[in-house]
Amino acid sequence: MKQFVFLILVCISASWLPGYAQGKIWSLEDCIKYAVDHNIQIKQQTLQTRMQKNALEQSKMNLLPTINGQASHDYSFGRALDQNTYTFYNQTVQSDYFYLGGRTTVFNGMQNLNTIQRNKYELLAGEQDLQKITDNVSLNVALAYLQILLNKELVTANENQLNITLQQIEKTRKLVDAGSAARGNLLQIEAQAAQEEVSLVTMRNQLEISYLNLTQLLELETPAGFEIVVPDIHVDQNSIVSGNIDEIFNLATQTRPEIKSSELKLAASEYDLKIAKGARSPSFSLSHTFGTRYSYIKDLPMQSFEDQLKNNKNFGLGISMNLPILNGWQVNRNISNSKLAVENSQYALEGTKKQLYKDIQQAYTDAVAALKKYSASQKAVSSSEESFRYTEQKFNVGMITPVDYNAAKTQLLNAQSEMAQAKYEFIFKIKVLDFYKGLPLNLNTITSN
Template structure:
């Protein structure tokens, strides 16, 4: 019975895998949830949150308790009326106490460490979000590659059916003596080429599916597939915006710049902490202790009496003034000054890199749009030329070779439209991405 249920369960899972097709949003969400690099970045963020608790703890006093219990057994000499006597003595000592200390002044290092820990959490959050954006872009590109391969395969199969019809009609004309036998051979060669192109296209489609499945850490390559929808070029006004406007928007939303800005602030806090180490520190402490002692050689007060009589309170203030530490403290200050200048330089570079990326994305999107529009015009012309060639071929005014050349040019134009279409969609999405528009929907 259990075996039957298990088999039914596996069958259900298998059927679900075959029927389930992934949308872009589902692919992105799944990747963000299961990507190993993202999980590692999330752990970095958790570590920074723990470090913040350490920084908060620096403001709190320490509290420790101690206790000890000891026994002593040995030979002692005591004086008696008859003279010295050696006896075996046993004694027991019990002591305990509590102590507490608090940093009263540390050159404001505790305050700066807490501020730095908050900034580090912010920086790690920015890094995590930036990684998620990069993965989203990669998944979107892989998703669009599958769509391109699917449409390319549809075009090839459609042209193959047309060629099969042409071969049948040509064979009939050859059998009737209206066309030479070479026309049949020419179309057969075209048919074989198209069949090979379909095999290559099917392989390309399979590989693109496997690559996306691997990105999502999905092992069932055989049943993985995306939704079969006809994605049109999305309507957008992003290209009407100026590059400078997109750059300003990107600086507000992109994490690369935010990470660099936060790292500069962290470097400033590190410098303040290093300078604080050159200042005196003042620590206050308090301790309380008591003990109980008993010996077999003489009478000792009872436990409660001794604990009460032996109470001790200690209160102290400790001032530490750094004078010379082998240049380590001052070198640490100099080192952090260099790190601060480096962080400022990296911040400037991050802004320049972002400007370059936006200009590149803007020009890529404009160029891809022009290429797509040109491909559409070329396809329209090639389609008309092919239709004319077909009419001439059907009435015997065009040979099979020239007809096949016209068909090849028409097929190439169709492929160019598909290629430029998806290239434009992706580059458009990249530009929108810098403008703060998420990459989750294609239309």
Template sequence: MFANITSAAAQDTWSLKRCVDYALQNSIQVKQQEVQKRLAELTLKQSQLSRLPNANGTIQGGYSDGRAASLLDNSYVNQSVFSSSGQLSADADIFGWFGKQHTIAANRLDAASNSFLLLKARNDLAFNVTTAFLKILLDKEQVKINEVNLKQTTQNLENTKKLVIAGSVPESNQADLEAQLALDSSTLVTAQNTVILSTLQLKAYMNLGFEIAFQPEIPENISDIPLAPIAEMSPEMVYSVATSTYPQLKSDELRIESATRNLKSARAGLYPKLTSYGNLYTRYANNYYIDPIKQITMPFGQQIDNTFQKDIGLSLRIPLFNGWQQRATVAKAKEEVFNRKLTRDLDNQKLKQDIYTAHANAIAALQKLSATSKGVEAAQKSYDFATKRFNIGLMNTIDYITTQSKLFKAQIDKVSAQYDYIFKMKLLEFYRDQKISL
């Protein structure tokens, strides 16, 4: 049973979808953006509740000793007094030029903006995970090529040793191949280490423990990964679609509207504000006497009734001069609207530049893939002819190793070009659809 469990764990593979899903659930960056979204929602809720009346209750108690005014005749006498009081106050805004309504609208727009920023963070993470996943696949393909190259060198060395023993070729041929074998072994180790580093990068995006075993699910044929035809991915079309789907631009537009609402709220502070208010107050003191001569204190309940006060009214606050603070607030709000428009234009410009750059890179990658494919075909033919000549002693070892190295480099270049083209096309698809898949 335990052997089966171990075998199942060892064969456990991670598909791209599994990697993306895990990253979205565990990424620290996404969680930080979720916190920002919740903070914006709390700010909105707080501003909405600010429309309700304010009510506050106060209870005080204290002790004093020394000369103080008598509560009966207001004369100063030496006395020790314990007193307590209670107060209930309330106020409500009646009219303030819709300042709070504009603030609520601004906070609602900010909350919606943060929702788009969260979507952007999730999309960017999915893209980064996909890119890192493709990098691992590329590095693993290069390891395979290095292994084949090492195997071929090893076989050639074994054959050369036999020929040296038979006296058919000089011993220097064997030495040359042994040096090439050492170089190929070193290159393989480097390629294997590159896979480890690429895997660590992907785990960092996923927030997956570095000690956890990771085996990517490798497609049977990388050429079968569906890609949109480059002719259908013109930069004008991709940009046109992206302007209506790109979360950053949507967030920018909402932040412009939010800043405009904040400007209106700031302007409302320049006008009078009407507020209603009401207060209830009462107190008790142990020097409130019924009979000062006998120092008989008035009962608690009677004191509460005798000192009970209440008032209600309206308050009109007219701003006259406050060190130009409110007008400075309005001026800053205007500049913030302008600044957010500039941010929108800058993000729009960057998106357009990125899309046109990605399209140019995709065309270049396709051309490079075509060239490297032809290069592999030519290098393979050259190597096949060289192998036949080398085996019958018509080619020296140095020339043969050079031919083999050219084939090896051509194969590496083709694999790199193939993955580079896939990445460039997936980047265009990401800009167009805001999602990515293999």
């Protein structure tokens, strides 16, 4: 009975949890966090960073002495030498050998220490690369999120226009029935309504596509039931794009992960050069050994296993020097290639800074242009609304044709659409600039003034 009740509870929970997930309303912060947690590129770079950490730990362990053991059991047939008595016997001799030894690098041109430093900088650079991928994912999610908000406004604008047209159809139909208006006017307005329905369907399709794009960035299986928070975003008419390109660039060079990564990779390449130069230096190492053995010959008096191991112990300690003289010019070639790698890393850092400056320059210019466009669009919408109200009044009393009426309504819709597009383009560019300044990515504030 208890198992049956438990099974029912599990089934109820399984059916309730998906509905709960679908019923969740996602904020921009929720979307960014979820995308970062589930993005495949971020997971791959995380694994890469962990491998770089392992490489760093291994380079530190390489400073320790190496110790290895060996054991063997041998048979000697025919004329064989007993290693204990140094006597030859024409019998089978069984021997056991035990060995423990290793080597310690005393000096090798600082290559081990420089390898540790190189791996450390490569690990730090990998962490910055991980942050760069995270930032790119966050920006892409923010852009997709704002695209949904834009399409929602465009759908609402199209719905409002269609509702106005449907209301006008009812008014015109009554006038036609009363004989106060020509039937052609009604037909023209109905044709306009049909076109607006097509436009509305198109905008709804674009909204569905924008939902799909965002859910794909979040690695969700389906956009079904997915909904986002619609924040109250207001752009002040007196807004300005704060700061200038150089100020934002100076802030970005201190915080942006792509700059830090390039700087760290340059440092790593410099240590690679030191490693290559270290190969010119003589290397010194210590060797240390310990060994013992046991021999057994059938039908001959022999010491016990323990006594032989004790009496046959031997120790060894040595020092060796390796002096590179001529190795096919390999050392010099490695040094030359390392110098080229340092120079290439310097160019990479310079190129990253230039690309960052171009990106900031483009985002700043786009933000200024979008703000100007938004301000002009506000005036256009205000004028178009007033013009449409006047045109609608004239149409209601039969002073203008449906063609003029539809033209005024289309002009209003276009003005509203352009204003919405300029608004969200401005918001995104401002958020990009805030991102370069090191500010968090959210829609709570629009820091443009």
